[in-house]
Amino acid sequence: MNEMTDLETAIELLKQNKVIAIPTETVYGLAANALNDHAVTEIFAIKNRPYFDPLIVHISDIKQVEKYANSFPKKAEKLANAFWPGPLTLILPKNKIISDLVTSGLAYVGLRVPNHPLTLQLLSKLDFPLAAPSANPFGYVSPTSAQHVKDQLGKRVSFILDGGSCEVGLESTIVMFEDDEPVVLRLGGLSIESIETCIGKVKINISSHSKPNSPGQLDKHYATRTPLKYKDELDFTQLNTTRIGAIVFEKTLSFISRENQEVLSPNSSVKEAARNLFAAMRRLDALNLDLIVTEKFPEFGLGSAINDRLNRARG
Ligand code: TXA
Numbered sequence: 001m002n003e004m005t006d007l008e009t010a011i012e013l014l015k016q017n018k019v020i021a022i023p024t025e026t027v028y029g030l031a032a033n034a035l036n037d038h039a040v041t042e043i044f045a046i047k048n049r050p051y052f053d054p055l056i057v058h059i060s061d062i063k064q065v066e067k068y069a070n071s072f073p074k075k076a077e078k079l080a081n082a083f084w085p086g087p088l089t090l091i092l093p094k095n096k097i098i099s100d101l102v103t104s105g106l107a108y109v110g111l112r113v114p115n116h117p118l119t120l121q122l123l124s125k126l127d128f129p130l131a132a133p134s135a136n137p138f139g140y141v142s143p144t145s146a147q148h149v150k151d152q153l154g155k156r157v158s159f160i161l162d163g164g165s166c167e168v169g170l171e172s173t174i175v176m177f178e179d180d181e182p183v184v185l186r187l188g189g190l191s192i193e194s195i196e197t198c199i200g201k202v203k204i205n206i207s208s209h210s211k212p213n214s215p216g217q218l219d220k221h222y223a224t225r226t227p228l229k230y231k232d233e234l235d236f237t238q239l240n241t242t243r244i245g246a247i248v249f250e251k252t253l254s255f256i257s258r259e260n261q262e263v264l265s266p267n268s269s270v271k272e273a274a275r276n277l278f279a280a281m282r283r284l285d286a287l288n289l290d291l292i293v294t295e296k297f298p299e300f301g302l303g304s305a306i307n308d309r310l311n312r313a314r315g
Pocket residue numbers: 024026027028029030053054055056087089091103106108109110112114132133134135170171172174185213214215216217
């Protein structure tokens with residue numbers, strides 16, 4: 001009897017409308033057949049996700065867009081050609097094949113071609129797209145390794161396709177279009193600079209609302225259980241520093257013990273820092289300290305998206 005490869009197992013389970021975890025270049029996803037409402041309902045249940053928060057639909061290549069979207073604005077197509085597969089989600093007018101459950105009743109669907117060799121193979125072998133939110137309990141930090149998924153959802157997910165650590169480490173950048181003009185709804189793994197080099201100036205609307213366009217905009221999100229604050233807002237003489245952890249860019253803080261610190265990029269690369277951010281948040285959270293302190297990262301490239309995630313984790 002032949003042993004099934006992991007990829008074959010994944011295909012088999014997805015065809016049975018089961019939920020599995022899949023690797024992408026950004027973060028791990030909790031994936032199921034996007035065209036089957038029963039399978040999609042199971043994703044919401046496992047993640048404990050409110051139904052008002054729509055799911056991104058993952059497709060194998062740009063040619064699939066016309067199957068699920070009614071129109072493809074010029075600038076959206078230009079971005080897709082330039083950056084797919086990659087950390088970019090395009091919000092496009094949905095057609096009827098995509099159910100209201102996936103889009104939370106919105107007339108738009110988020111589409112993305114993820115850039116991970118295993119998951120691209122997987123998508124090319126299925127005749128349906130995959131709905132997949134990040135594979136974490138709602139509100140918590142996204143997983144960037146199979147172990148992260150196992151730690152929190154291992155009991156609830158039937159299978160985790162292990163594709164190693166995520167290369168990018170931050171969720172995709174989300175772009176919608178108002179009369180063909182691009183609006184960024186979530187900063188992420190594709191920098192604003194890269195987008196603007198491709199299609200010119202874009203509007204950015206990532207402010208949080210009680211009923212957000214994109215629940216990634218919710219104030220408190222991507223959060224650790226341990227409270228997180230910026231070091232500049234604290235008076236350390238009043239605090240027990242042995243119970244404090246730190247997430248820093250390039251060098252350690254002198255007043256906090258080394259083992260409670262995560263230096264995200266000793267070489268001062270915001271890209272490397274982005275890749276390490278979520279694992280660092282999880283490691284410090286597991287120490288059950290009183291507080292995690294952090295600092296502002298450089299406001300360019302992925303540094304802006306790192307600052308966005310830290311702001312939201314701080315709440
Ligand atoms: O990198 C990523 O985007 C990862 C990987 C797995 O692909 N996925 C991810 O999914 O981060 P999730 O569900 O954790 O975050 C997706 C965000 C949500 O904030 C959701 O509201 C927004 O995308 N979104 C999805 N469909 C949308 C739509 N039709 N209109 C507006 N926002 C949408």
